Amino acid sequence: MNKELSSLLTGIQNILFPSLCVACNAYVPEQQPLCSRCLDTLKPAGYLGLSPKRMSSVAPAFKKHLSIRIALFSGFRYSPAVKELLHHYKYTSHYSYLSAYIADLLIRDLIRQNVPMRQYHYLTCVPMHPVKLRERDFNHAALLGKHIAQAFKIPFEPALLSVKKNYPLQSHLSEKARRKNPLGRFALTEKDTSAYRQKNAIIIDDVFTTGTTLFSCVNELLPLSPPALLMLTLARA
Numbered sequence: 001m002n003k004e005l006s007s008l009l010t011g012i013q014n015i016l017f018p019s020l021c022v023a024c025n026a027y028v029p030e031q032q033p034l035c036s037r038c039l040d041t042l043k044p045a046g047y048l049g050l051s052p053k054r055m056s057s058v059a060p061a062f063k064k065h066l067s068i069r070i071a072l073f074s075g076f077r078y079s080p081a082v083k084e085l086l087h088h089y090k091y092t093s094h095y096s097y098l099s100a101y102i103a104d105l106l107i108r109d110l111i112r113q114n115v116p117m118r119q120y121h122y123l124t125c126v127p128m129h130p131v132k133l134r135e136r137d138f139n140h141a142a143l144l145g146k147h148i149a150q151a152f153k154i155p156f157e158p159a160l161l162s163v164k165k166n167y168p169l170q171s172h173l174s175e176k177a178r179r180k181n182p183l184g185r186f187a188l189t190e191k192d193t194s195a196y197r198q199k200n201a202i203i204i205d206d207v208f209t210t211g212t213t214l215f216s217c218v219n220e221l222l223p224l225s226p227p228a229l230l231m232l233t234l235a236r237a
């Protein structure tokens with residue numbers, strides 16, 4: 001397509017679908033999901049220290065693997081702008097475009113903060129319940145993980161963990177039941193996992209709030225004895 005035609009089509013597209021900031025609805029001339037003002041409100045979150053005592057209480061398998069170096073890194077503090085961005089990513093048809101945008105924000109932050117991504121041998125993600133996956137068509141953590149793995153040239157292994165068969169949907173459990181039984185929701189693949197043994201691992205999710213989901217996943221990954229394990233999220237509440 002020649003440049004004039006492409007620019008004309010972009011112009012028509014702008015009139016038909018003006019680019020509005022997903023967080024504050026301001027017009028964004030650059031056709032970006034967030035306006036520069038909302039972008040400026042994003043605050044880096046960085047690493048969160050996790051003591052062996054805390055890890056042992058949230059992921060009991062850690063007691064047998066005390067020498068594993070576990071870290072949590074989040075790109076940004078959970079804020080209204082991040083909330084809206086993730087909401088649009090998860091619940092609208094623009095997810096492909098938004099996944100690339102969100103991943104790019106995180107990639108730039110990982111580089112800025114010198115997170116040693118290349119020391120990890122593979123990247124996996126928090127799996128999604130099969131019923132939810134059918135409803136949504138995509139696993140938001142997996143899509144994000146794919147972009148991050150590609151950017152840092154790390155093998156991406158999205159099927160290493162799965163939600164256990166017949167495990168009830170989180171939304172069907174009461175808050176009390178969720179807190180009571182956070183473990184036992186995920187399982188390591190029944191396929192041969194020898195290629196992942198003693199390899200440094202990254203597991204990605206969109207947001208870290210109580211950590212229940214990520215810690216439950218980590219509990220299943222620990223028997224693989226990764227010397228280093230990084231939990232990675234876009235945001236942290």
Ligand SMILES: [Zn+2]
Binds near residue numbers: 023024038
């Ligand atoms: Zn805005």
